[in-house]
Amino acid sequence: MFSPLDQFETISLFSLAAPILGNFNIALTNLGFYCFLVFVIIFGFHVISNNNLALVPSHYSIALESFFASIANMVRSQIGENKEIYLPFVYSLFLFILVSNLVSNVPYNFAVTSSAIVCLGLSVTIFLSVTILALTKHGIKFFSFFVPSGCPLALVPLLVLIELISYFARSVSLGLRLFANIVAGHTLLAILSSFLIKLFSTSILVFFVTLIPFALFTAIIGLEIAVSFIQAFVFSLLVCSYIKDAEYLH
Amino acid sequence: MRASLARRALGGIVPPKIATPSSLSSGGGASLTPLVDFYSKLPKGPNPVTAGWGLKARYFNGKNASGTPVVLLVLGVFGIGYTMSYQTHLKHHKNHHH
Numbered sequence: 001m002f003s004p005l006d007q008f009e010t011i012s013l014f015s016l017a018a019p020i021l022g023n024f025n026i027a028l029t030n031l032g033f034y035c036f037l038v039f040v041i042i043f044g045f046h047v048i049s050n051n052n053l054a055l056v057p058s059h060y061s062i063a064l065e066s067f068f069a070s071i072a073n074m075v076r077s078q079i080g081e082n083k084e085i086y087l088p089f090v091y092s093l094f095l096f097i098l099v100s101n102l103v104s105n106v107p108y109n110f111a112v113t114s115s116a117i118v119c120l121g122l123s124v125t126i127f128l129s130v131t132i133l134a135l136t137k138h139g140i141k142f143f144s145f146f147v148p149s150g151c152p153l154a155l156v157p158l159l160v161l162i163e164l165i166s167y168f169a170r171s172v173s174l175g176l177r178l179f180a181n182i183v184a185g186h187t188l189l190a191i192l193s194s195f196l197i198k199l200f201s202t203s204i205l206v207f208f209v210t211l212i213p214f215a216l217f218t219a220i221i222g223l224e225i226a227v228s229f230i231q232a233f234v235f236s237l238l239v240c241s242y243i244k245d246a247e248y249l250h
Numbered sequence: 251m252r253a254s255l256a257r258r259a260l261g262g263i264v265p266p267k268i269a270t271p272s273s274l275s276s277g278g279g280a281s282l283t284p285l286v287d288f289y290s291k292l293p294k295g296p297n298p299v300t301a302g303w304g305l306k307a308r309y310f311n312g313k314n315a316s317g318t319p320v321v322l323l324v325l326g327v328f329g330i331g332y333t334m335s336y337q338t339h340l341k342h343h344k345n346h347h348h
Contacts, residue, residue, distance in 0.1 A: 011338050037330070041323070048310050055293060059315040106324055108331035198341060 021238035078240035094236040101228030114182045122174030136244035185224045
């Protein structure tokens, strides 16, 4: 590997060029392939773990039901008891991010969420749809969201500006948080593993001494797995919070 | 804490009130009909063995659920990732390390 950032490169695996239709080029990239793989894993687990709908669940159906119950609880506590219409969206978003993060922790695999276009695409789409939701629900009253209640009239122009900036910053910050965490984690692992492989292959004495930093490296892998869960959870939690803002304004 | 929040948080540990001393001592047991109805409809006997096709019955259903499929999935994903990395760039750097 030339650089620790090489792992984030999007490579075309298979492409179909048809210059007869202008510059028409359909490509299956590693990003597209891993999106499809993540979909197959999530869908496959849901189909195969249903335990034939038996009354007594198996370990797999308990695991999936626990995920579902946690997300359902989050949606109910964040958005509201009668707003479970958002549950399928938040649940699929959570599982997509979680499984893409976990797949990327397997060595040699591409991280879907390390792609800026995926993360920012998700967050900007969510931001736009939440804004449209708020506008359709509240109409012109939506703009009262930018005026904090009880603020003096003289401060309104300044506060509206600040609130507006912070509202638009959401669209970037949501995706950037996920993207930066995954890229930082995977880069760190790539750098550390390139040091470790050099140390391991130096001499037999250094090999045994290197087992100590290797133990630390294993702990960092554990941390990365924790980050995969935490980032998926944080992303879904913030989406819930934005939907709540659109539903209730304040 | 709001009352609804407290109820939601404690809902899992506080059992529902299905039989009170007054309803039990009132005689007749008519008030317990919903309870009897509920329990009489529950399936009886041991947990039926769930049938299924091939791998699903062997690795996923009922008591056969094991961690083997997850391990196999991780190994499979590793294989896919390694093959793709090898074909796209690792084989070009095989004989000269960086």
